[in-house]
Amino acid sequence: MEKFKVTFYPDHKTVEIQKGQSILSAALAAGIYINSNCGGEGICGRCKIILRKGEVFTQPSGRLSWEERKHNYYLACLTTVQSDLEVEVPEESRLSFEKLAVEEIALRFKGFYEKPESIETTQSILDEVFVHSPLATKLYIELPPPNLNDRVSDLERLYREIRKRHEIPIIQTCLTNIRSLGHLLRNSDWKVTVTLGKRDGVVEIVLVEPNNTSLHNYGFAFDIGTTTICGELIDLNNKKILGARAIYNKQTVFGPDVITRIIYGSQADGLEKLHHAVVDGMNEIIQELIQEEKIDLNNVTCVLCAGNPTMIHLLLKIEPTYLRREPYIPVANFIPTIRASETGIKINPRGLLFCLPGVSSYLGGDIVAGVLSCGMYKEEGICLLIDIGTNGEIVLGNRDFLVGCSASAGPAFEGSGVNYGMRASGGAIQKVKILPNADKVEFSTIGNIPARGICGSGYIDILAQMLMTGVIDRSGKIRWEDHPRIKQRELEKEFIIAFKEETNLDSDIVITETDIENLKRAKAAIFAATSVLVKHMNLDLKQIEKVFIAGGFGSYLNIQNAKLIGLLPDLEERRFIFVGNSSLIGASYVLLSHQAMQRAEELAHKITYFELSVDHSYMEEYMAALFFPHTDISRFPNLKGMI
């Protein structure tokens, strides 16, 4: 088979690839991550590249405009290599890497969120304060040197000193540490820093270092989402969050949702590629943050991950196939503590990796972290936790019972799979008001900088306002014809939210009918899952006292608008509590407190999993929810007359 060289710019990376392979796979081989929400099916049109030189075969696609075609744009997934190539990857086609605002981090850590504007009362989302006992602690010890009267061995001497300070029943040490102990203690004048890790029920000596490094002990908490990975660097000594990063999960190029990833992971090399994609992303976050904070990688002693079971399987390179096959069994829900280096995560080579325990094949540690951080497990009244992500997870219950389910919603509310979608970060349109007749569209962006795209809360506002002004009908189709903000494209209409001049881009920011369709499906999946779960427990939505809403919405979410589009149930606003990325908050609590870890394990055992895919009423509910706000308007009695 003929092989050709493909060079990518501006990276200047060259890769050799067989004739007939797609440019998308060449880019992957070169370690360049190109957006591809549809998993290389030619549907999403996000993998645009510019061909500078060489011959290709391509398939026609409606996703490229005439203008783009004239300028040698191609879709990387539909275009195959037929000679040596030079390819430019424009910025908008790359998976992006974003920094979270510092204020946002501070809010997250406190467990308080800026109250969404439409919610009147703010409530503390966490009143149980866990004892500060990080999963990895450092201890500076000055050992009394041995003499003829004190002839205890080196290791036992170390244990003895540790036990003088802490009541620790069992201590384990691995052979590597024991082997180096003799020299190390004597060369450092018996002054060493010991890193203790909690490995399940056992305390382990993770690391013995010369001198006092105990002031520098750091850990990372990760929320590994299907679409987004968030990481926080935490000072384990003083509980301070030093920085946070969020990136799109690079696995997205292999498929937008967990099911397509599992299928991809079951193919040859698929698992390997998915595993590397997620570990690469985590390592990038780790590298960026420690460089920024000027921290020595060796002082990062542990990583804690919260993620759905598929993500955890892929992170650990565990065969994911059986998650998808009836009766849907994960290989492991409770992952023992392992060395981070075993998975390729780059921190201290002996540092630990903890994964929050999951409940079942589609309800994972991220939700356990969510339940932990919102505190619903202590409430007397019935609570609901709705985590709006690529998988919409719902947990219902209180201190007596907890039951949860997971519905595949798609990544639309995370800003993926929609034309101008983006994460809730600088430049994202997050708040929108459309004036009557759509004469004017008022919006604000995160950071008040020119608009770059639209984030989930922005889309919720847009849909609700379009409905109220009559721009779209209740099925989500654009009703109007002649309007300066409405454009007819080849296959669909689009509505302009921000004109080119108001943006940071070379084009208008629009919402298309396909975007609306994707958002509608996402909201329908989440609402249907909520209704089925509530009905299954023989409850009525009205009986729910608190609704915790989690998701990567930044700090703003208009509850009234979310109800108008039928994403959230029609309850009084005071019952809603917006908790942001509850998975990441929960993860950071656990990282800082062994007690919180124990609580998480209890919760993982306690939550009962409800499988939607075998419940016949789910599909029915879903179809009925594919309308704004719902086919059955009597479920939204307070909205009557508003649409």
Add this chain to the structure above:
Amino acid sequence: MIKEYIENWSGEVNTLVIGATPEEGGSRRFSVKIGGERTLPFLFKEALLPFKPVIAYEIWDIEPIDWATALSKYYGDVWGNTLEWADKLIREYKAELLCLKLAGAHPEIGKDLDEIVKLLEGLLKKVDIPLIIIGCGDVQRDNFILPLCSQILKNERCLIGEVNQDNYKTLTAAVLADGHSIIAQSPIDINIAKQLNILISDMGLPLERIVINPTVGALGYGLEYTYSIMERLRLAALNNDRVVASPFICFVGQESWRVKEATTPEKEFSRWGSEWRRGYLWELITAGALLQAGANILVMRHPKAIEKIKEYIDKLYEFKIN
């Protein structure tokens, strides 16, 4: 003795009129009323079922070359000329409702627009019974032709269709302006049927002017699925969900005559018996089942099947007590 159980429904199916007489501004000799049921089909003891289900004869604007020979036996002589075909149905078969499908408008056949206009104008003069007009099924073409038909037939109170969830605006606006009713087609889905009715009525067309085509299958081809969707819609209507209280139209002929059981000649499957009898029985039985599901208009083809189903309806209505 056990007391007979009587359900008291709170809702009723909308009553819809097809055809306008001269007093009503049209030119039809009479009009046809459907709907108005206050209980499930034929439970006369329970509540009022004021109007009998009606049968519409299906005719085309072009020669329907793929129709079965069992049908050409009856219409073959006239179906090259739509006006004569319509005339024969009224004179010989006492048709009281016609359903004209504008199959020739399809881009693949590409019948001239002028011809269609001329045909409709001719039909309006020649025929004085109520009319149902159906497009060719090509969205773009229908959006162009049907509003025009609506205009030509203005004030005749026809039933025009079909619209679906992705394409309802153009025709709804036309029908609203010209005083007709509309056929809302949904793909055997109770939710989409309801959503479409909401969308249409949101445009200002009263719910009372919508007929639902729930999409049906022939006997042996998913009929039971159709049946349960119709039944559920009707139950919702009787429970006072006004949005789905529309009468049903079922395209029985079109579905029955495309299954192999109805058309395969006896010489290919001797055990199946004569196709002359088998074909119309297939249509008849499909129609009978759909009546029980709540059908208000049956669009049919075979004169004998129509004759028998009319007898069947009349027999059932002998039990009518109110």
